[in-house]
Amino acid sequence: MSKSSGPLGFGTGLLHSVKDKASAVRVLRQAQDEGVTYFDTARLYGEGRCEGMLGEAFSHMRDEVILATKVGILPSARDLATRVKAKAAATLRRLPMLRPLIPEPPVQYPQFGVFDPARMQESFETSLKQLRTDHVDLLLLHECTLEDVQRTEVLEFLDQMVRQGKARAYGVAPRAEDMLSIAASCAPYGDVAQFDAALRSAFPPAGADTPPLIATHSCLGQRFRDRVVQLKTDDQLRDSWSSALGREAGDPATIAQAFLAHAIQQNPGGIVLFSTTQPDRLRTNLDAQALLNSPETSAALAQLMAAE
Template identity: 70%
Template structure:
């Protein structure tokens, strides 16, 4: 069995995050290997509960929080601002430009609610058209709108700067445009961001890294690119290690008792959903030992197990066993 308390204080004590040199150098303070992604935060119906979850994450040792204008149609940044405005110096805040959420002005929201209400009445269902579907706007990399997006983020986050500004789902063509590079570098010079980088889709990340074009100090990308992919920014951040492959694995475990036994042996504990999730998260940390790995949750009780996952893998042999199980078709 693997001792889940290795290098951890008693559960009642706040853990001391392991230093990550690039984070401290770029973003002014330390962070452990795990960061909190806020992409699911808006799924918590009660804003006070969402704010409480963020504060609990910080109390348990998380200092790095990732967000974007897109998340929750702009609401997630506001929740972070409410949670940490009074302790801004204790957290690292990263946000993004490049994708704008659907417009949320009062007239549009009222019109949509009215249409939805009227369509509940049988006589009007065939007369009143359904509310229009509102889509985010991608590829917003012109300087004027990037500036508006950043200023909106700062206002929502209740701060005068972010620690990291990322270009959200940018392409190689976006990164090569002089006006995009100038905007990012000027944002750092003005003190509105401490560092900048890219957060592209996997194919775009491969193209950007291979191009030789500058793309800031940070690369944030899907954990599925490891271990075949390598890049050399000052800081690498990975995300989505509990994505499609994890869901496929859970399904296979429900059908294959032998596979479940293999997972239990690799983990050193029963291959429950929560423990397999720890294995995926632990392997993402193992792959990115000097960077950060993002996780998301809406459940406070998942914070501690996620933090424990950072030290679940203790040997190369265990890492290889978990890697083989993750890669298995």
């Protein structure tokens, strides 16, 4: 990438749960004000709404942010006709006399594995429109498999987007097991690998090349949540963590900093994605890197996480 980024990037997968669009845009702008330049999104997130939030937040300062989006999963249908029909059916079914006559509205699900060139093109053009830009910095294949990556038409599509200037670079964002399969195959997949942070210590597998950029996500997942519960109930463990970190480990924000710092530690030179819907937590999360400033604390953190 020609633009620079710190070790932490902002993932937008939860952004649609903010109470309204204006508040979500404020969170994004505050993240950028606090120093975040890398923002990750996808057509899937918020049923397509999260890209629009990024577009509103940064269209006036496009050159100051790094945007990564994805193709391969389409959100459930949200067009006006579909929504009107579903709402009408739900309303009519509230009347006991009509309930047996009106079928229940079908559940709308995302479409996975959408890697044919025509639909990838349509999806990506929609992303660009929502993001209010003529290009993204990174275009990733969302939850792709080795079979998807090995299809000639898939890589030809990605190469074409780069040649046309609509994407500066491309890569993959698969599930952990698929990431290992793709890397071990030595099949070309671009310049970026994005995957669960839990996989980082095993990546790349033996004999595989390291891509120019590795982005990890979900370091504040179930493992983090389990540790928060344990530290609330186990005094001895909490004292051990507090001593190692030099701060009270009963505070979930401190534990989050430790997990983020460890993810940065495991992914040198890469990007660690985090997300929050609460503006007051942004600075706390971004301060995680400070834990690595002290060699003693950095070593203690590595020992704590090795014992996980």
